[in-house]
Amino acid sequence: MILESRNKPKSNLSLRQKIRKTILFLWLVVMPITFNLFSPILIIMAGFEATINMSIIIFAIWFLSSLIFGRAYCAYACQWGALQEIFGETMKKKLDPNKKKRNRKVKFLVFIIWIVVVFLGPILAGGYINGINFFYPNVTEQNQWWSFDGRAPGSLIFYFGIQITIVMLFVWIPGNRGLCAYGCPMGVLGILGTKIKNFFKWPSLHLESDSNKCIKCKKCSKECPMSIDVHTLIQSENMENMECILCGSCVDVCSHNAIKFAWKWKN
Secondary structure (H helix, E strand, C coil), X not given: CCCCCCCCCCCCCCHHHHHHHHHXXXXXXXXXXXXXXXCHHHHHHXXXXXXXXXXXXXXXXXXXXXXHHCCHHHHHCCHHHHHHHHHHHHCCCCCCHHHHHHHCHHHHHHHHHHHXXXXXXXXXXXXXXXXXXXXXXXXXXXXXXXXXXXXXXXXXXXXXXHHHHHHHHHHHCCCCCHHHHHCCHHHHHHHHHHHHHHHHCCCXXXXXXXXXXXXXXXXXXXXXXXXXXXHHHHHHCCCXXXXXXXCCHHHHHCCCXXXXXXXXXXX
């Protein structure tokens, strides 16, 4: 079972992490097709044109999923997260813990500005009077399944060049998954959903720890792609952290089962 395997693998990468990274790689492969389906910018553009696009539907699904699975979609279903992890392999740089708490506030500022503009568009346009266009901004049947026109490779190179450059800068300057930590509005949706589920404590995916089993090797903190001090969380036996994407890296690297996934809450 992917969510909880008791037998620790002998290789450095567990089966769960191999599956997760394979899924992330596949997201990158299909990115030219799905790019428009995961765009916070197109949500704004469509709103000002009184149109509901596929991106806003997917973002709504992501938020609803976070009420059960927390930010797991960041670990398994985010193209930008996939791009960051691949670049992160070339330069294993952790986020500076002294700067992380301060700088991550920028993400919430970005989210507030983004959500205000998202609501402003349809208000000024008189509502979503044009209905749903699953393939926005494409308006014809031709190439509607593709985010970019294959006959215009220049546009593909231009837009992806900009996006890749931004991701590279976030990874190589702040550190691995720097965009997730400091600039991603989608991540804030997951944080809000996680806060809600953790407050009501209905059965949902979360981490639990047993400090008595911990040998203080700190491998969990070293393996965390979000640069979380997992070891300290284990000692407090409170694994709640808004930056946790429930990827399971800490669970898989711990040979003493000090961390585990759970659905029901202890208290």
